[in-house]
Amino acid sequence: GENVGLHLPTLSVQEGDNSIINCAYSNSASDYFIWYKQESGKGPQFIIDIRSNMDKRQGQRVTVLLNKTVKHLSLQIAATQPGDSAVYFCADRGNYGGSQGNLIFGKGTKLSVKP
């Protein structure tokens, strides 16, 4: 039968350019947000996190921005490299119907870096 899979948003960038990956979350009680990178055949790998009392956090070549008003999160990657090619997930922890601490993932965005 037809193989219908999850249609991942795809971002294609040129090597050396900056990348911006966006994520929307729904739970206003979420207080902690994480970006993960998943390469083919591997488990998700932590990139950077941010707490709800912040609106920006920087790491090495990566910056996360949090806009709690519109419940939006973004990951900026500076000088994107071929090794950055992967699927990127945002995840949030918060109170889900009384289950505080659950870590819930978004659908993911596939980043493709052209050399």
Add this chain to the structure above:
Amino acid sequence: DAGVIQSPRHEVTEMGQEVTLRCKPISGHNSLFWYRQTMMRGLELLIYFNNNVPIDDSGMPEDRFSAKMPNASFSTLKIQPSEPRDSAVYFCASSLGRTGGEAFFGQGTRLTVV
């Protein structure tokens, strides 16, 4: 630390058979998560333990799925009986603390039910 260790890495089984997936969290971590990843549904949270106690199992698909955490260093996810639609990659992750700290993932178990 070797990170989160899952076994087996690959499992192929026949429909109707019992399947047990294993996870050893990072030492000192007190939260443990089981996730299932498929092309159709993405990464789904199945169950979440804190201090060996199941906090939320609302993501467990049905009674065929069960998870245990008998101690702080070991957890199992069991499917009995298995069905072809259970085919997926199953990830275990652990974190320090209930409400903070990133979760570290294992390499996953790729389950194929034929």
